[in-house]
Amino acid sequence: MLIKSKRFSWVLFGLILNIFLFSLLRADVELKTDKNGYTYETVKENENLGRLYTLPNGLKVYMAQNKLKPVIETRIVVGTGSKYDPSDNTGLAHYLEHMMFKGNEIIGTVNWEAEKPYIEEITNLYEEHKKAKTQKEKNAVYARIDKLSYEAAKYAAPNELDIIVKSIGGKKYNAFTNNDETVYVLEIPSNELERWLELERTRFGGLVLRLFHTELETVYEEFNQNQDNDFFWVINDINKRLYSGHPYGEKTTIGRAEDLKNPSMTAIMDFYNKYYVANNMAIILSGDIDYDNTIKLLTKYWGDFRKNDKLEFKEYTAKDFTKIAVDTVEGRQTDFVAVAYRFDGEINQSESVKLGLLAEMIQNDKAGLIDLNVLQKQKVLSLEKVILSSRDYTTFMLVGIPKAGQSLEDVKNIILEEINNLKTGNYNDDLIQSVKNNVELGREQAKDNNGYLVDRFKNLFINNKNMDSMLAAETEFDSLTKDDMVKFSNDRFKDNYVVVYKKTGENKLKVSVEKPKITPLDLNNTNRSEFAKELMNEKTKNISPKFLDFKKDMQSFKLPNKNDVYYIKNTTSDIFKLAYVIDRGSYNDRELKIALNYSDYLGTENYTPEEFGEMLYKNALNISIDMNSENVIIVLSGLDKSFEKGLEILQDYVLNIKADSEIYKNYTDDLITGKNEVKKNKNVAINGISNYIMYGSKNPFNDVPSNEEIKNMDPDELVKKIKDLFNYKHEVFYFGPRDISTLKLPLNNNLEVKNPKTEKAPDKYKEQKITENKIYYANYDSIQNDIMILSKEGKFTLEMLPYSMLYSTLYSEGLSSIPFQKLREGKALAYSAYSYIKSPDKRGNSFYLISYIGTQSDKTDDAISSFKGLLDEFIVTEDQFIKAKELILKNIENQRIIKDDIYQAYLGNRRLGLKDDPRKYVYNKVKSMTYGEFKAFFEENISNQKYNMIIIGKKENILKADLEKYGTLKELKLEEIFGY
The missing domain is CATH 3.30.830.10 (Metalloenzyme, LuxS/M16 peptidase-like)
Structure with missing residues (x-):
């Protein structure tokens, strides 16, 4: 029952999106002239899909x-x-x-x-540096570059x-x-x-x-x-x-x-x-x-x-690849195997269309060959398609992670078996039509998504295609049959692939680019060009902000059992979303998450697990399940024409789900293997240490059932937890094209028990006080050190929000943020450096000041001391403060919370104990806030606060830095961070 998002994913995916957009087009392309006399290309009788102009240059x-x-x-x-x-x-x-x-x-x-003279001389010196034969000569030239750069800056x-x-x-x-x-x-x-x-x-x-x-x-x-x-x-x-x-x-x-x-x-x-x-x-x-x-x-x-009238592009052709190539790569992260094939690129439109369909056939998270034959049957820990599409060629790749005791060779053979199923047509005859149904869903989703629309045009431009090429692609896509796809698979999948085994070991190919010694630049952040002054002083008419009024922006009614239903009409597409927010979360029952994940593999009284996935996909439906400390949120979504079918499937899933002890054993084996693999990810470890700092040694991150507890759980009892969910009080949210008057009957269904139970989530974890400076570090094999500094900023209040937003705007957003300017631009200490105040997600929790920098291990001391200096000393200029205010005000003025996002905002505000849109308070407070008020806030809440620090990197490199001057040093073993 593949109803949730991927567990391990490196998806770089765009081909099927292009097909979504192709499917928007149902008419001929024509040239037209606008009222100014400019000629443009558009789609006949469907101009809302866009225009293409070509200027004389x-x-x-x-x-x-x-x-x-x-x-x-x-x-x-x-x-x-x-x-x-x-x-x-x-x-x-x-x-x-x-x-x-x-x-x-x-x-x-x-x-x-x-x-100008400095830039010209620096340019010449870089040519001299490039030609220098010895490192000593290069260092001498670089010293001159460094000196001139300091002056030029x-x-x-x-x-x-x-x-x-x-x-x-x-x-x-x-x-x-x-x-x-x-x-x-x-x-x-x-x-x-x-x-x-x-x-x-x-x-x-x-x-x-x-x-x-x-x-x-x-x-x-x-x-x-x-x-x-x-x-x-x-x-x-x-x-x-x-x-x-x-x-x-x-x-x-x-x-x-x-x-x-x-x-x-x-x-x-x-x-x-x-x-x-x-x-x-x-x-x-x-x-x-x-x-x-x-x-x-x-x-x-x-x-x-x-323009460049002499512009020419050399065309390249890769050598023929008609063999099986095998190699091994070593590294400290998760073991996996990749099997990769070469296809023609997006310039070959017919190939791209077929590959886009093939990609959905082999994996679509519900009814693809991998979904049904491999993941549902628990043959591997993870298997994902990866598509890297470029103009000339596209790489089609399948990446598999083995189960405990399983060899990479075994995973490779499982991958090749599914490739062979494509070639022999060994799949359900309805699969291709099911893909087309989901393309229809994608078409509706793309209607008003600006990101999709600009990417559609970008692909046309890069691949030198006119708008009519999309029509041809749509026509071909709609006409593709199973015979076409079997022939295409046999033409492309031969003994012409690369297998790379990624195994645990030392990567001896790693090359660390050492940073030469530079003099920190004395940058004047108040400098402005005349152009900037003039452009920023130009006045434009402001857009009036629009704040939410939940009583007006949502309608509601009660079901006979007193559960609330909230309603927003979708007036722009035929997509619906139906959400059930159930008063039952991880703090109520930590086994519930295990149960929900286990249910991913189960069938019901009416459908096998494979049939369940096929049924969802065939009807272009999605079921997603999310869980937080207080709620389970189940969302059914899809095309309106499948609404009734979706309700039927959802009810069958909740009420008729069947336990399977063999599936549970395989699931627990994979879960335990996955837990061990996750420990290799240093970004996850940073999150774990953050929780350790915030809540102590026992925290929401590491308070997980032990391997023994997981193995001993009763599969039947876990299934009962799923069936019991709708016996608890919950509320319903509907967003879609149907009128509210038509919903009362279908929503008063078998999921709605007569007297739902109520149970408040307990407050399981207490936030820790940060009373002294401490440094927690963990040993990971990496070239860089990742450093995070945390301070506690007090419990949630509405009054704190404007200050936290102003601080975050100044210290986190964009290339002109203060850490970026001082640490990256001025000292070249990091690729990424930022600081922000994290707002809590519910009342009673605290704001936290979070600062991050990733740097070379030999720069650790400098990076920490420099960042601490930014946090302890108020260096914000009045001009920077004013610009930050203006940005926040403009962002609120331009922001429109619409459609189902209104309900999401309602839920978020309710968790914070807010009845009204907090943006209204923030807008008015930011507008009136003075420079002196913000400076006082900084000096009281940011400067010289007690902090805890996280450092992740090679232990020997971490300890080379003189860290004890920043606080008490403590190493955290992975078992302490992850709880196992």
Whole structure:
């Protein structure tokens, strides 16, 4: 009964999403002219699906209109990624992406004429550094670079782009690079469209590689993070074998260590000048836009953007791969085996469509071949598909984790058996139609999701396809038959795959990029360019905030047994969600979680476990179960036409579930194996130590049944716990297209007992006081040390929320946050550094100040002392304070809590003891708060507080640092952290 999310997942998945979006299109493409005289491509009789404009300079502009919220999701896409990195400067496209946030001659500088000579000399020195033969010569050149960089930094306006973006209320400001593309991401308020266009046109119009050497060390940190990831090494091994002779197999996006150590600013500028041009770029917008006005503004700001008439792209073809290749990779993380095949990439649309269907056929979490034949039958601990799709080629991979005592060879054979089932057509004849039914569900989900809509257009642009190509894809997808898929499987799955066994051991291929000695930069965070001052002073009409009124935004009625039903109508799609929030949680019964997970594998009186999954998938339905300390939340969702069928299936699951002792034995064996594997994950360990600090040695994280207790549990008694759930008081939430008057009868069903029981969740764990400075550390084999500092900030009050949000905005959000500027930008101590105040999820719990930095082991002492300095000394300027206030106010003004999120907000507020929308109080308090008030809050609640610290890394590296000056040192064994 596969009804919950994956247990182990590395899914990198996009093909089926493209098919969802293909299925939106049901008409021909046509060229039309707007009221301004601009020609655009759209879908005939279905223009709400978007428009494509092409400016005279070759710039592509894709737009989709979605008026649900006053925001616009934006993408600026450059059609070049690491595939075109120079062979002696790998990692260049990715590093250029980083440098695009540093500004140019206009943005990010207070005096370009004075700064320019330093940048030119630094550029020349990097060429000299690259040519130097000995390390001694390189060190001498680097010392000169370091000295000049210190002087050049005096003219920098650090992270000015991020500051400007925040001033216009931008969110999700980021970028990413892969094989074929570099994509710049941002969500903006719809009233700030013109300022955003002016900002980005100015940014992309030039590039200055300022603050180069500190940002380079940040890339070193990113490189070193990959070195600690065993899956990174497996992917590299697979790529080298599948794509020999092609950049996908010869380069990584992060680059080679040797190239990162010897960068060329000249090569980066050449790359930028060649590829960052109008005829190799696209601007993509989805959201609250007016088409005609938006294209006018785009033409105004981007119509003169430079193009490259000589732009050419070399086409690469990987060598034929017609063999079985086997290799072994060693590392300290979980053992697994990966079996990988090579397919044509997204440029081959017919191949992508078939592969998208095949991917859902082999695994869809309910009724795929792996779901039914492997996971449901408990043959392995975990088996997941991984799809890495690129323009030229796509890697189709199955990754399996063995059960206790099972060999990786056994898992490989199980994988190949399912591949053979695809080839022989050994699966239910209804499977392909079931996939198509779920595509229909995906179509409804994609209707008003800005993220889906911009990604749809991005894929069209990168793969050089017109909108009519989506029509062809949809037609082909709809026409595919079982015979087609059997033929496709036999054509593609032959003795042409790579097997990589990832085994426990020492990875001798790891390379740590050592950071050269640099002088911390004396950055003036108040510096502003004239451009920034002018743009941020431009006035735009504010959007009025909209706060929730739960009495108006939701309707309600009571069932005959007095259980409440809350109702919100879905007016935009045919999707429904039906949630049961049951007053029964982990604090009531710690065996209940075991029972719920066990039920994942069980059938009912009417359906076998396999039939149950098939029934859900066939009807495009989902059942998800979540559990917290106080509640079990069961959610049924899908298309409205399957509502009655969904209720029938859900009732059968709850009331007729059947225990199976053999399944339980296999489940407990896998559970115990999985528990041991989880201990290898240092991020999970950080969470465990956090709980140790907050609640003591016995805490919600490690208070789990022992292996012996799990084995001795009675499967029949566990099933009774499931059947008993609806005997407890609960409430019901419905979101969907049906009228409230039609719901009372179907919701008063067999799940609703006459007199539901009530039982309040006990307060099992008491928060600990932090009365002295302590350092807890755990031994993990990693290049980096992960450091977290925790302080307790007092019990939840509404009055604390505005201050916590202001602090978090200043110290956590974006490239201009204070830790980012001081620790990454100024000292190059980390790839990631942030601090925020975590709000509790229920009344009676406390706020916690959480600060994090990941750094090289030899920088641990410097990283801790530097971060502690930021926490103890108030360095926030009045300008930073004002900008943080403005960002919070803009975010609240632009935020719209709609649809089923209204109920989620209601539940969250109720747990905090709040009856009204807290954003209204926060908005008014932030608006009136003074700089002096915030400074007083910082000095009282942040400065010189008692703290506990977490450090995870190699024990010998941790102990090299002089840590006792920061507090009492205590090593935590994994058994203490995890409870077993």
